[in-house]
Amino acid sequence: MDIDFDLEAVPTTNAISRPEDPALIAFTSGTTGTPKGIVQTQEAIVTMSVVLAQSLKVRNTSRVSQLHPYLFDVAMMEIGMCLSTGATICLTERGDMMLPSAGELGPELAKARVSHTIVSPTMLNMMEPAEIPTVRVLGVMGEPLGRNAVEKWASCESRSFYQLWGATEACILQTITTPITKTDHPQNIGHPLPGACRLWITDPACPDILLEDGEVGEIIVESRALATGYLGRDDDSASVFLHHSKWLENKSQGRLYRTGDRGRKEADGSVTFLGRSDSQINFHGERVELGEIEYYLERSRPAGVLDCFAAFDDSRQIIIGFVSGTRVTRSPIPRGDLVLDWDDAVVGKKTLAEFAERLLSDGNLPDYMVPRFWVPIHKRPLTASGKTDRSLLRQVIREIDDARWKEFELRPTAMPLYHY
Secondary structure, three states: OOOOHHHHHOOOOOOOOOOOEEEEEEEEOOOOOOOEEEEEEEHHHHHHHHHHHHHOOOOOOOEEOOOOOOOOOOHHHHHHHHHHHHHHEEEEOOOOOOOOOOOOOOHHHHHHOOOOEEEHHHHHHOOHHOOOOOOEEEOOOOOOOOOHHHHHHHHOOOOOEEEEEHHHHHHHOOEOOOOOOOOOEEEEEEEEEOOOEEEEEEOOEEEEEEOOOOOEEEEEEEEEOOOOOOOOOOHHHHHHEOOOOOOOOOOOEEEEEEEEEEEEEEEEEEEEEEOOOOOOOEEEEEEEEEHHHHHHHHHHHOOOOOOEEEEOOOOOOOOEEEEEEEOOOOOOOOOOOOOHHHHEEEOOOHHHHHHHHHHHOOOOOOHHHOEEEEEEEEEOEEEEOOOOHHHHHHHHHOOOHHHHHHHHOOOOOOHHHOOO
């Protein structure tokens, strides 16, 4: 610090902010592992805060949870809704803003008398509907929503359950569903936020080709609330932030952003989200969605298991089932020390082998989609945003040696040999 700095020598400037002035820089990890700084404007933050508060019916009497660290973009939504309406923001009791573990989140929301909360599907899976009696508006975003979550959470008449979707580059949020019912498809992400943006579906290889309703392509966001670009990365910005397109009519709402997400527009104007363009795995020549596997794992998981989820090891070409839950008490758990010995897991190899047998016999999953390896872990690892930490899982998978992999291999008798 320069203690001799002459403040009088600094030229004065107009302190009034303009709509196009930067408000914040949100960093995303990106697919390359190198964070990208996304520059958001004052206009974008204010627009999204007001529109989202209206869509989720936030009032000055509402109590909104802030579960996400302030460095994460969803925290800006939580704070912005309260600032624009005069609602009360409810912080977690954790001073370090660490996300709660399974069994802790619901009681914390109830204790704070939270009326509005936004969580990821992973965080949603940590709660039971009866644990949060004060929550009247429940929003979920950040990861694909499973059918089991719809069946579980859409039945409460006193609570409105919404799915939200968006990209940080387009000021975090672009669509919202109507209150979800049990018959709604979990991949439908609703309609664009009114007055904030429009969505288009284009050919993934050429954004100048606009697709018809029902055709699958890349989701394009048109909005005045787009980020100005990536900080110091002009080439990356130019590849995804577009100023015009041949098919765009004169009454444009702003620039365009290529999300990299696959989707289709339905006849009613809503959009169905079909995953990232790079989210599917190629397994034995078949295109596989891990979310489909996880739905059936979670729906029929063995008793005592906190949750079940799947991962894919590209180098070994195997689908892995993870089961969380331990018989031992150990806190905190080092980030890289997630894997349990079988003696410490809540379920044994025999129980999991029987579980895999049931998955095969039920016929809901093709045999090649039933995991052949099962890894017991302390608990599901989460990112700061409450999503499953897939990066850490990949690291854990890489560090398991071949000898230990044999301990995790469970071969159901009904599984054909070509599965191997």
